[in-house]
Amino acid sequence: TPPQSALDAAARRRNLRQAFAARGRLPAHVALVDDVMTTGATVQAAARALRRAGVVRVDAWVCARVP
Numbered sequence: 001t002p003p004q005s006a007l008d009a010a011a012r013r014r015n016l017r018q019a020f021a022a023r024g025r026l027p028a029h030v031a032l033v034d035d036v037m038t039t040g041a042t043v044q045a046a047a048r049a050l051r052r053a054g055v056v057r058v059d060a061w062v063c064a065r066v067p
Contacts, residue, residue: 009039016045022053029057038066 001015030050034043037060047058 004038004042009041012039012041013045016041020046020049022049022055026050026053026055028055029059030055031059031061033061034063036064036066037062 001019004012004015007015032043032046032050037043040060043060043062047060050058
């Protein structure tokens, strides 16, 4: 996908539609690690793919949050 940095929140969500896929046998609980979260679109899209693949709980660990 194109870089997220120049996109507004709505464009970030559109940019990440179907960007992630989870395959194989997955654990029931997964932690996603993001260095900097701006709108949360990346974490949300990745978590959605994991949930579709059967993951029961997805946690997001973020090092920094942009207001």
